[in-house]
């Protein structure tokens with residue numbers, strides 16, 4: 145680092161073997177690196193690069209993070225006397241100044257009726273937490289496909305984030321939330337929205353699910369329908385990040401059609417155990433889960449049973465569009481014996497157990513989609529300002545601006561609708577939510593993922609070849625475009641949700657309404 149403190153005036157070092165460049169007032173000696181440069185040696189020897197200010201050329205072809213990688217940061221030998229570096233990459237905890245990169249409530253000079261001072265403090269801490277403790281692991285695990293690191297689960301457990309991710313409710317009682325930043329009784333759906341949206345900023349879709357997405361959907365049936373003994377055993381170890389749980393409903397023959405499930409559970413002769421046989425498919429976190437909240441066909445109808453990883457349970461990974469870090473699995477139950485006390489809710493009442501969490505689950509997905517669309521807006525706005533084509537920044541092309549306009553409108557409208565629904569959730573009982581908001585949430589989910597897919601398509605057009613390249617400038621765009629169709633499937637396919645919303649509306653039509 146001592147060398148970096150060295151100051152230079154602009155000097156001539158402009159040939160092979162003696163090649164310096166200036167990038168944002170930093171001086172880099174590329175003499176030996178030129179032969180190893182992933183973009184080739186020739187580009188570094190072009191007329192306007194050696195011994196000169198290559199800032200514009202560099203940022204037209206690289207993300208800032210390249211200069212932060214230790215192997216490249218080492219190439220810096222000093223700075224230019226009297227000049228300051230001004231360009232920053234991702235600054236931990238910071239609010240982006242790029243227009244529309246933050247929801248309005250976080251943007252300078254805007255206000256919102258929905259967020260209190262406590263929400264604002266909470267957001268600041270969450271951003272810092274995810275940037276400092278999660279972002280690097282998210283990027284690394286998404287790349288190597290391993291499960292999120294145990295240190296991250298532990299860190300989240302320390303501040304009770306695993307519990308908070310399930311939203312407001314009795315399960316928070318007695319817990320210290322983020323070192324006392326918010327009292328359990330004050331924790332509301334906007335706090336939860338903030339957690340989901342800050343998590344999404346880690347920009348790794350598979351990892352986002354790997355970070356206990358299975359718990360967000362698999363634990364509520366235990367909390368709401370499990371016996372006290374079962375809860376006492378399971379809930380603390382899941383909140384501590386030591387045990388993992390997943391929701392095992394979908395099968396090769398039945399997804400949205402939950403009544404068509406074929407996994408069976410029959411009682412043992414003494415009536416003390418369930419004997420379970422069947423297969424489940426696409427189960428998030430299933431590959432590393434310790435518990436499976438399992439939908440089964442029983443004599444009484446659909447029944448939900450908590451199955452521990454025990455004899456007869458086997459899991460194998462399914463390769464999906466995103467990385468194996470989510471632990472997406474195929475599960476086989478082969479004469480698995482489980483105590484009947486593990487039944488969640490009434491026998492034959494499984495549809496209610498499953499449906500009761502659907503609204504919340506879909507709302508979480510909408511929150512994630514709104515934020516990820518916004519990330520893509522930010523990536524595109526940066527790209528069109530720093531990238532030149534035909535001698536001008538991309539932003540000078542009307543066709544590009546037109547795509548950006550649509551993207552911004554979609555991200556803003558999704559967030560605005562989301563915040564309205566979140567406000568209603570804060571002011572309705574859970575039961576009221578299920579009657580009044582099921583349609584609203586279904587529509588928002590359908591709308592968010594349609595917007596998201598349009599935005600992904602537009603972003604690829606704007607980034608060109610880089611939008612389909614897993615490394616370099618378009619890496620987030622490639623990732624988004626590859627993984628976004630998944631958002632449109634989970635929690636119910638778009639057309640199913642659209643239809644659900646209209647059917648709910650028809651049910652609420654006043655009998656005497658006429659044109």
Ligand code: HEM
Nearest residue numbers: 165172182183187188198201202205206207210216616617
């Ligand atoms: C400190 C200086 C530099 C470092 C550490 C560096 C490093 C890299 C790296 C790691 C890549 C692979 C792509 C990526 O991960 O983004 C790359 C690609 C490239 N670099 Fe550099 N580079 C430097 C300077 C330059 C300069 C001054 C130019 C001049 C035009 C240049 C031109 C290119 C080109 C054309 C590519 C291929 C980009 C693509 O295909 O998208 N590099 N560079």
